[in-house]
Amino acid sequence: MEQEFHRIKRLPPYVFNEVNEMKARARAAGADIIDFGMGNPDSATPPHIVEKMVETVNDPRTHRYSASRGIPGLRKAFAAYYQNRFNVEIDPDREAIVTLGSKEGLANLASAITSPGDVILVPNPSYPIHQFGFIIAGAAVRNVPVAPDQEYMDALEKAVIHSVPKPTAVVLNYPNNPTAMVADLDFYGQVVDFCKYHDIYILSDLAYSEIFFDNDPPPSILEVPGARDIAVEFTSMSKTYSMPGWRIGYAAGNGHLIAALARIKSYLDYGAFTPIQVASTAALNGPQDCVDDIRALYKKRRDVLIESFAGAGWDVPSPPATMFAWAPIPPTFEHLGSVEFSKLILREAEVAVSPGVAFGEHGDGHVRISLVENGQRIRQAARNIKSFLASYDKVLEEFEPQRASVS
Numbered sequence: 001m002e003q004e005f006h007r008i009k010r011l012p013p014y015v016f017n018e019v020n021e022m023k024a025r026a027r028a029a030g031a032d033i034i035d036f037g038m039g040n041p042d043s044a045t046p047p048h049i050v051e052k053m054v055e056t057v058n059d060p061r062t063h064r065y066s067a068s069r070g071i072p073g074l075r076k077a078f079a080a081y082y083q084n085r086f087n088v089e090i091d092p093d094r095e096a097i098v099t100l101g102s103k104e105g106l107a108n109l110a111s112a113i114t115s116p117g118d119v120i121l122v123p124n125p126s127y128p129i130h131q132f133g134f135i136i137a138g139a140a141v142r143n144v145p146v147a148p149d150q151e152y153m154d155a156l157e158k159a160v161i162h163s164v165p166k167p168t169a170v171v172l173n174y175p176n177n178p179t180a181m182v183a184d185l186d187f188y189g190q191v192v193d194f195c196k197y198h199d200i201y202i203l204s205d206l207a208y209s210e211i212f213f214d215n216d217p218p219p220s221i222l223e224v225p226g227a228r229d230i231a232v233e234f235t236s237m238s239k240t241y242s243m244p245g246w247r248i249g250y251a252a253g254n255g256h257l258i259a260a261l262a263r264i265k266s267y268l269d270y271g272a273f274t275p276i277q278v279a280s281t282a283a284l285n286g287p288q289d290c291v292d293d294i295r296a297l298y299k300k301r302r303d304v305l306i307e308s309f310a311g312a313g314w315d316v317p318s319p320p321a322t323m324f325a326w327a328p329i330p331p332t333f334e335h336l337g338s339v340e341f342s343k344l345i346l347r348e349a350e351v352a353v354s355p356g357v358a359f360g361e362h363g364d365g366h367v368r369i370s371l372v373e374n375g376q377r378i379r380q381a382a383r384n385i386k387s388f389l390a391s392y393d394k395v396l397e398e399f400e401p402q403r404a405s406v407s
Contacts, residue, residue, distance in 0.1 A: 010135050019342050023352050034381040036369045037352040039177070039323055041242045043297060046283070046290035049241060053279035062278070066271035069262050070098025070250065074277045077284035078250045085209075086220040094255045095228070097262055100272055102207050102234040102249035105261065107133040108268065109203065109232070109251070112260040114139045119163045121156065121170040121200075125178055125356060125363030130171045130205065142167070143360065146176055148183035153190055160198050170195060173205040175218050178359045178368040179326045180319030182212070188221045195230055201257065202231035207249070210240040210291050212321040213299045222253055232257040239323060241283045242294055248272055248280045298323050301371040301378060308382035313389045316369070325369040327353070330389065338364050349384040 023033055044050075056062050069075070075092035082088045090096050099105030106129050114120070116138035122131045124143035131141050142163060144155040159167055172191065174183035195202050204221045212218055221227050232253035238244040251261060271277070305325060306318045316327040333341045338355035345351050354370070356363030373381070 007136055007138075011132060018339065019346065019352065019355060022343055022346055026346065026350070031350050033346070033350050033352050034373055034377050034384070035352045036371075036373060036381070037354050038372070039239075039368075039370045040372055041239060041244050041294075041323070042372045042374075043242045043294065045243050045246070046241060048286055048290075049243070049279050049283045052282040053275050056275035056278040062274040064274075066274040066277065068265045068269055068271045070096075070271060071274065071277045071281070074098055074281045074284075075250075077281045078252065081284050082220070082222070082252060085217070086223050088220060088222045088252075090222075090252045091255070095258055096250060096252045097258050097265070098271065098277065099234070099249040099251060099261075099265075100269065101238065101247040102205060102236040102251075103129045104247070105234050105249055105251050106130065106203065106205065107136070108264045109257065109261045110134045110137045110139070112264040113169065113201065113257065117165070118168040119159075119165060121159050121167050123171065123173065123176070124361065125359035125366075126171070126173060127177045127205070128359065130173060131360070139168075143362070144170070146179050146181055148174065148181065148187040152187075153194065156191070156194055160200075166198065167200050169201040169203055171203045171205070172221065173207075175208040175212065175321035177205075177208065177322055178324055178354070178356065178363065178366075180322045180324055182215065182218055182321050185219045185223060188219065188227070189224050192221065192224045192227045192231065196226060200230070201254075202227070204231060204233040204253075206233050207236040208239060208322045209235055211295060211298055211323055213295070213302065214318075214320050218321060228253050228255075230254060232261075237280055237283060240291055240294070241280075243280070243283070246272075246276050246280070248276060298371050301373075301375060304375045304378045305369065305371065305382075308379050309385065312382040312386035314385055323371045325371070326356075327367050327369050329356075329365055329367060332389075334365060338367055342367055345385070345388065349381070349388040351381045351384055 027033055075096045078096050079090040079092040082090045110133035114134055114137035118139045120134040120139045120141050121144050122141050123146040134141055142159055145152050209218050221231050222233055232251055234251045236249040306316055309316050314330055316325050319325050329341050338357045342353050342355040354368040356366035
């Protein structure tokens with residue numbers, strides 16, 4: 001017996017799969033693919049964090065179940081980070097919780113606060129869990145723009161007027177994945193004032209708080225007076241300390257929302273492996289030179305990519321933050337859309353990127369380029385792309401009939 005499952009039916013096919021399968025076939029055939037697809041940090045976790053993990057894992061007492069909310073030491077270290085970085089005081093017992101990465105935390109909070117039919121405001125394009133965490137929970141998602149400007153505020157106003165029922169929550173993500181846009185405290189203040197007036201919760205994703213290049217450090221929405229009355233914020237160890245596979249994040253802010261997340265998590269997990277939490281505590285409490293080094297690495301790669309791709313004939317805006325460049329599809333190939341362009345550049349230039357439509361239909365004119373290859377590989381990619389763009393007429397002449405026959 002094969003039944004259609006309601007929640008699964010609401011999830012479209014994962015857009016990345018088609019490009020990933022093509023990438024796997026190319027590698028199996030011996031192609032040297034330069035992979036800018038997944039935002040998967042390639043540098044090693046700093047040694048002092050690994051050493052603390054090894055030290056702790058050798059104690060068999062740490063092999064037992066951990067605490068779903070996170071061990072007290074890690075929650076205190078997280079609160080200290082907020083105090084030192086944002087001058088925001090967090091109660092580690094009532095206003096903080098450890099998550100299995102920010103993605104898990106966002107999805108579980110969506111499940112905790114959402115009833116079927118609730119309306120949630122989510123930027124488009126955006127990181128997929130921002131939208132689909134709520135869709136899985138049964139909500140109706142209404143899209144708003146990404147740019148933190150007056151158009152965004154106008155969209156919030158229209159959403160409140162035209163949504164039935166009134167929106168329950170709004171998702172923010174700055175520095176933004178995939179667009180790399182950043183927001184300032186003035187914008188956050190406007191959103192907080194609006195949402196407080198309309199009784200709308202705010203879920204802020206601050207996973208890239210420490211990956212910034214040209215401007216002041218990105219602020220936290222919790223710096224806005226009164227924000228914690230309605231807001232909760234998610235951060236992550238993955239990019240800041242190059243710990244993506246460790247799966248550690250945390251949330252801070254409104255005690256009611258934190259309690260709701262804790263209640264859901266108490267049924268779903270026993271917390272991350274204790275040695276991972278102890279090592280994460282060492283990361284937050286220890287020397288922060290490693291964070292500066294990781295930031296400098298991404299900045300250097302960004303600069304190499306922007307310069308070399310421009311030399312190849314592809315002008316990519318320089319991202320002010322994150323580990324991504326949000327690249328408009330070259331005009332000659334715009335009509336293909338992001339999936340077909342991603343497949344074409346993979347086949348012809350052996351360069352893998354993420355199709356923009358994977359982050360929402362408003363991303364279809366772009367591709368996301370992750371800064372996860374070293375400078376030498378980035379320059380090689382630029383050379384491949386230069387050759388690809390130089391022969392675009394021939395490439396399109398061969399590609400278009402194949403595309404038409406498949407469709």
